[in-house]
Amino acid sequence: MELPKCCKCNHKFSWRSIFRASFKFRQEIKCPECGTKIYPTMKSRQKISLMTNIPLIISFALLAFGLPFKFAILIFLSLTVLVMTLIPFLYSFVDKEEPLW
Ligand SMILES: [Zn+2]
Incomplete structure (x- = not known):
């Protein structure tokens, strides 16, 4: 897995700058090298919104299978951290803004 490039x-963008941008409503990033504004592709945004739901789905499934609540929370939190760590790697960028859907 590689971090996205301009x-x-x-x-090559740093993990931190992509992670920070992923919390903004307009997820544009300005390249520090050439100044081009780049935007995440629709596909990568869809992939990321899917990914952020996975911890929730897995924890609910575990609860449904009778796992104690505190363990489900623990698993939810560790999966959330894992997903957050992976998110910057899932982005791919283009220099045009695409509509969200
Ligand atoms: Zn650039």
């Missing part, structure tokens, strides 16, 4: 100059 589509113009191939500058």
Whole structure:
């Protein structure tokens, strides 16, 4: 897995800058090398919103199978941390803004 690059100059973005941008409503990132504004592709946004639901789905499934609540919470929290760590790797960027759906 690799961190996304700028589509113009191939500058590799840092995990931190992508992670920070993923919390903004307009998820644009300005390339520090060439100044191009780049936007996450629709596909990567869909992938990421799916990923962020996985911890919730798994924890609910475990609860449904009779796992004690505190364990389900523990699993939910560790999966959330894992997903958050992986999110910057799932982004791919283009230099045009695409509609969300
Ligand atoms: Zn660039």
